[in-house]
Amino acid sequence: MEQVVTIKEMKEIEQKTYAVQHISSFDLMVKVGKEIYKTFQKEDSKSKTFLLLCGTGNNGGDALVFGEEAFKQNKKVHAVIIGQPSKQTEESLLMIKRYQDQNMELSFVEHYRDFITLVDQINHIDIIIDGLFGIGLSKKVAGLYKDVIDWMNQQKIKTLSIDCPSGLNADTGEIMGTAVKADLTYTIEAYKQGLLINDGLDCTKDIKVIHVGMESIPNQKFLYDTFQPMPTRIHNSHKYHYKNVLTIGGQVGVMGALTLAGQSALVSGVGLSTIATNIQHQDHFVRSIPELMYEVIQDQKDLLKLINKKDAILFGLGIKASTPFEQMIFDTLIQTDIPLVLDAAGILFLKQKKHSKNQRIIITPHYGEFAKLMDVDVNTISQNPTYYINQCINIYHCEVVLKGPSTIYANQNQMLYLNQGTPALAKAGSGDVLAGIILTFASRNLPIEHAILLHMFAGQEAKSKKHVESILAQDIINSIHLVYKKYG
Numbered sequence: 132m133e134q135v136v137t138i139k140e141m142k143e144i145e146q147k148t149y150a151v152q153h154i155s156s157f158d159l160m161v162k163v164g165k166e167i168y169k170t171f172q173k174e175d176s177k178s179k180t181f182l183l184l185c186g187t188g189n190n191g192g193d194a195l196v197f198g199e200e201a202f203k204q205n206k207k208v209h210a211v212i213i214g215q216p217s218k219q220t221e222e223s224l225l226m227i228k229r230y231q232d233q234n235m236e237l238s239f240v241e242h243y244r245d246f247i248t249l250v251d252q253i254n255h256i257d258i259i260i261d262g263l264f265g266i267g268l269s270k271k272v273a274g275l276y277k278d279v280i281d282w283m284n285q286q287k288i289k290t291l292s293i294d295c296p297s298g299l300n301a302d303t304g305e306i307m308g309t310a311v312k313a314d315l316t317y318t319i320e321a322y323k324q325g326l327l328i329n330d331g332l333d334c335t336k337d338i339k340v341i342h343v344g345m346e347s348i349p350n351q352k353f354l355y356d357t358f359q360p361m362p363t364r365i366h367n368s369h370k371y372h373y374k375n376v377l378t379i380g381g382q383v384g385v386m387g388a389l390t391l392a393g394q395s396a397l398v399s400g401v402g403l404s405t406i407a408t409n410i411q412h413q414d415h416f417v418r419s420i421p422e423l424m425y426e427v428i429q430d431q432k433d434l435l436k437l438i439n440k441k442d443a444i445l446f447g448l449g450i451k452a453s454t455p456f457e458q459m460i461f462d463t464l465i466q467t468d469i470p471l472v473l474d475a476a477g478i479l480f481l482k483q484k485k486h487s488k489n490q491r492i493i494i495t496p497h498y499g500e501f502a503k504l505m506d507v508d509v510n511t512i513s514q515n516p517t518y519y520i521n522q523c524i525n526i527y528h529c530e531v532v533l534k535g536p537s538t539i540y541a542n543q544n545q546m547l548y549l550n551q552g553t554p555a556l557a558k559a560g561s562g563d564v565l566a567g568i569i570l571t572f573a574s575r576n577l578p579i580e581h582a583i584l585l586h587m588f589a590g591q592e593a594k595s596k597k598h599v600e601s602i603l604a605q606d607i608i609n610s611i612h613l614v615y616k617k618y619g
C-alpha cells in the first residue's frame with residue numbers, strides 16, 4: 132500500500148533521509164529526477180521532444196534533472212525557467228550551471244509575451260514536463276505563472292507533472308487560483324494528500340509514486356485501491372451462516388432509502404435482510420423487493436424482539452426530522468453489542484454524547500453531515516479532513532467513513548484513502564446503497580474498506596454501460612455482481 136502524507140510529513144521524510152543516509156539535498160534531487168526519467172522512459176520511449184517548464188524551486192530542479200537525462204539520450208529538450216532568477220534555490224542553480232556547462236538549451240522568462248514568443252518558435256512538442264511548483268506552493272497562483280498554467284491547459288499536449296500538478300495545494304487538494312490538469316503525475320516517495328481530496332482527482336489522471344528509497348515515518352495513512360475476493364461460500368452452510376441484518380429508519384416520503392439499503396445488503400452477500408420502520412409509516416414501505424423482510428416497530432419491546440439474533444444494524448436512513456421514536460431506537464441500539472452503522476440522521480444522535488456500551492459503531496457521513504457532527508462548517512472539514520476524523524474517533528470511539536471525492540475510512544489503527552469512486556455516484560440513493568453494503572461487511576466481519584471499494588467499482592461498472600449522468604442507485608446495486616465476478 133502506498134503511504135499518504137501531508138507536506139509537513141514529506142518534509143520530515145526528507146530531513147530524516149538527509150540525516151540517516153548522509154545525502155545532500157542536491158543529490159536527493161538528482162536521484163529523484165533520474166528515477167522519474169527512468170520510469171517515464173519505460174512508459175513512453177517514443178516521445179522525443181520535451182518542453183520543461185520550471186519554477187525557481189526544487190520542483191523545477193527535478194524537471195531540469197529529468198531534462199538532462201533526456202538530453203543524454205539524444206532527446207530534444209527545451210528548458211524554460213519561469214520567474215525571477217534571483218529566487219532560484221541553490222540546488223536548481225547547480226542544475227542550471229550543468230545545463231550551461233553542457234551547452235544545453237535553457238531560457239529564462241519573466242514576461243508572458245516572451246514566453247509565447249519562445250514557445251511559438253518550437254515547432255513540435257511531444258510532452259510538457261510541469262516543474263513549476265511542488266510542495267513549496269505557498270500562495271495563490273497569479274500573473275505570469277497563472278498565464279503559463281492556463282496556456283498549458285489549453286494545449287492538446289500530454290503533460291507530466293512532477294510531484295503534483297502545479298497550482299494544486301498538495302495538502303488540501305485545492306486549486307490555488309489555477310492548476311495544471313495533468314495527464315501523468317509522478318509523485319515523489321509517497322502520495323501527497325492533496326492528490327486525493329477536494330480538486331485533487333480533477334487535476335490528475337494517472338498517478339505513479341516514484342520511490343527513491345527515502346526514509347519512512349509511521350503515520351498509518353495509506354491509499355487503498357485493491358478489492359479482495361469474498362471468502363468462498365461453503366456447501367455446508369445456510370442463510371444464517373452469512374448473517375442476518377436489520378435496517379431501521381424511514382419516514383413518509385423517504386422510505387425508498389430503506390429498501391435500497393436492505394436490497395444492497397442482500398446483493399452484497401448477507402444471508403437475511405430486514406427493513407423496519409415506525410408502525411405509523413408502515414403503509415409507506417417501498418415493498419419492491421420480495422426477498423426483503425418488512426417489519427414495524429411500535430415500542431421498545433418490539434425493537435428488542437426484532438434486534439434479537441441480528442448481526443449488524445443500520446440506523447438513520449430516510450428520517451426527515453427526529454422524534455422520540457428515533458431517540459428510543461438510538462438509545463436502545465447503543466446499549467447493545469450488535470455492530471451499528473449510523474448513516475444520515477442517525478449520525479447526529481452521537482452529538483448527545485450518551486454513554487454507549489456498543490463497541491462497534493461505524494458512521495458514514497458525507498462532508499455536510501460530518502461538519503454538523505463536528506460543529507464546524509464544511510469548508511473547515513475540507514481543509515483538513517484527517518484532523519477532524521481523528522478528533523471524531525477520539526471523541527466518539529467510532530469508525531469513520533467520510534464520503535467524498537476519495538472516501539476516507541479510518542479506525543483507531545489506520546486511515547485509508549479510497550480513490551476509485553466516480554462522479555456517477557453523486558446521486559440520490561447512492562449513499563443508501565453504500566450503507567447497505569457496509570452493513571453486510573460489518574455483519575460478516577469483513578474489511579469495511581472492501582465494502583467501500585465494492586460500491587466504487589460497482590459505480591465504475593455502471594458507468595461503463597450507461598452515461599454518467601443517468602446512473603441510478605439501482606444501477607449500482609445491479610452492478611455489484613459484476614465486481615464480484617471480476618474479482619473472483
Ligand SMILES: NC(=O)C1=CN([C@@H]2O[C@H](COP(=O)(O)OP(=O)(O)OC[C@H]3O[C@@H](n4cnc5c(N)ncnc54)[C@H](O)[C@@H]3O)[C@@H](O)[C@H]2O)[C@@H](O)CC1
Nearest residue numbers: 156160163188189190264265266267268269270271272294
Ligand atoms: N531536496 C529537496 O528539497 C527535494 C525536493 N524535491 C522537489 O522539490 C519540491 C519542493 O521544492 P521547493 O521547496 O523548492 O518548492 P517548489 O519548487 O515546490 O516551489 C517553491 C518555489 O516557488 C515559489 N512559489 C511558491 N508559491 C508560489 C506562487 N503561488 N507564485 C509564485 N511563486 C511561488 C517559492 O517562492 C519558491 O521559489 C518537491 O515538490 C519536489 O518536487 C525532490 O526533488 C526531493 C528532494
Ligand SMILES: [K+]
Nearest residue numbers: 261264293297
Ligand atoms: K509540478
